[in-house]
Amino acid sequence: MAALSPARAQDNFQTTVRNAILVDVGTQSVLFEKAADELQAPASLGKLMTMAVIFEEIRQGRLQPEQEVVISEDAWRRGGAPSRTSSMYAAVNSRVKVQDLMRGAIIQSGNDAAIALAEAVSGTEANFLPVMATRARAIGLTRSVFRNATGLPDPEQRTTAREIALLADHIIRTYPEQYALYAEREFTWGGIRQQNRNPLLGTYAGADGLKTGYIEEAGFNLAGSAVQNGQRLIVVVMGARSLQERSNEARKLLDWGFRSFELRDLFQEQERIGEVAVFGGAQGSVPVTAGKLVRLLLPRGQSDRVSAQIVYRGPVRAPVRQGAEVGYLRVMRGSQVALQVPVFAAADVEAGTLTQRAMQGAWELGTGWIRGVARP
Structure with a gap:
């Protein structure tokens, strides 16, 4: 640890x-x-x-x-x-x-x-x-x-x-x-x-x-x-x-x-938990997984809202290989950081064409690199 x-x-x-x-x-x-x-x-x-x-x-x-x-x-x-x-x-x-x-x-x-x-x-x-x-x-x-x-x-x-x-x-x-x-x-x-x-x-x-x-x-x-x-x-x-x-x-x-305390399962071992943007790839994003069961220990009866975000320095440049670490999952309990675990590419993304790279570059100028996660 x-x-x-x-x-x-x-x-x-x-x-x-x-x-x-x-x-x-x-x-x-x-x-x-x-x-x-x-x-x-x-x-x-x-x-x-x-x-x-x-x-x-x-x-x-x-x-x-x-x-x-x-x-x-x-x-x-x-x-x-x-x-x-x-x-x-x-x-x-x-x-x-x-x-x-x-x-x-x-x-x-x-x-x-x-x-x-x-x-x-x-x-x-x-x-x-x-x-x-x-x-x-x-x-x-x-x-x-x-x-x-x-x-x-x-x-x-x-x-x-x-x-x-x-x-x-x-x-x-x-x-x-x-x-x-x-x-x-x-x-x-x-x-x-x-x-x-x-x-x-x-x-x-x-x-x-x-x-x-x-x-x-x-x-x-x-x-x-x-x-x-x-x-x-x-x-x-x-x-x-x-x-x-x-x-x-x-x-x-x-x-x-x-x-x-009680344990809550947030994401399963190979569950795809979101996507990160890819620059210069045949696809504009790649799905990510934590690669392991993600669990959070919570006080019994607690009422704080639990939320999660994928945080990464990006966009990630193509090519991207499956299993490559591309950022981390930040889990919040209320306003406090409760857990941080690395996330990994769940698929390969090959390099895209020149036109694809140009279009993705223009789009990313207006985006950040913190992506919300639908659960927990």
């Missing part, structure tokens, strides 16, 4: 946590936000960025799930049993498969597992940081700074609720097989059985991820996701004062999101 549509219907809802955001994944709509752009310490939510790198390394074939990694003394000392922090409790100098380290980092929030994975990619955790930074920018995290692979305290390590939601969305969409690990309830390593720390799993309908975090500076953080009736929401709460507040506020946000 390159951007998130702004919140519209949160006036009657409040949360006690310092920072929060609630996002509908299907429409990329922000349903609620509170100080969502304030920079805060991520705590173990920082491991989401570590895992996004690891998942991409696996997808690119540079890291294999069955590959064994030696647990270095550094990973053991700073993230294992001697650290007295969240740990997988992998023994120093032992060999652990990448797939087990992933479970250790995700389910048990093991700092030893996170450091070992960073070392598997880059040799050292320090060398892993530029890889994290590059990947974060590619995903669209423009403000987040990650100074370690674990989320342990660092004065420079900062993120926002909005960017954590963006990161969570990226993981869910891009790595569905690996994302399934976030739903696993427990993991045993070295004879030590540990439960997943996400309080939503098994207790909230449809919850299947993602991660919790705590350090004194950050408070209690959580990034979670749940699916109900085909709708997926992502919730991020940061700065809660207790485990109970973190859990309660995340649940409250999800409950509110699922019950307060």
Whole structure:
């Protein structure tokens, strides 16, 4: 999700946590936000960025799930049993498969597992940081700074609720097989059985991820996701004062999101939604489609009028090939922009004759390049 549509219907809802955001994944709509752009310490939510790198390394074939990694003394000392922090409790100098380290980092929030994975990619955790930074920018995290692979305290390590939601969305969409690990309830390593720390799993309908975090500076953080009736929401709460507040506020946000909004289908996947003008073509216009189901999330019982326009820089010059992006569909809810999606040519338009081009040029002198759409 390159951007998130702004919140519209949160006036009657409040949360006690310092920072929060609630996002509908299907429409990329922000349903609620509170100080969502304030920079805060991520705590173990920082491991989401570590895992996004690891998942991409696996997808690119540079890291294999069955590959064994030696647990270095550094990973053991700073993230294992001697650290007295969240740990997988992998023994120093032992060999652990990448797939087990992933479970250790995700389910048990093991700092030893996170450091070992960073070392598997880059040799050292320090060398892993530029890889994290590059990947974060590619995903669209423009403000987040990650100074370690674990989320342990660092004065420079900062993120926002909005960017954590963006990161969570990226993981869910891009790595569905690996994302399934976030739903696993427990993991045993070295004879030590540990439960997943996400309080939503098994207790909230449809919850299947993602991660919790705590350090004194950050408070209690959580990034979670749940699916109900085909709708997926992502919730991020940061700065809660207790485990109970973190859990309660995340649940409250999800409950509110699922019950307060309804999805409306505007255009079907290949439906022709209008036309854009073509200059120099055998035809003076070309039909366009969004190429996917266009849906809008609306507050239940809302009365704002929904309208749509095709916006493009034109006229589009011939020849035009089917599938070429030619503009975007702008959907308005009342006076507010609710949704923008690209539109694509639904047919080929070949170059026209000289006479056709001359006539079209004269006609376009008196027209604009915003076309109304008959629906919604």
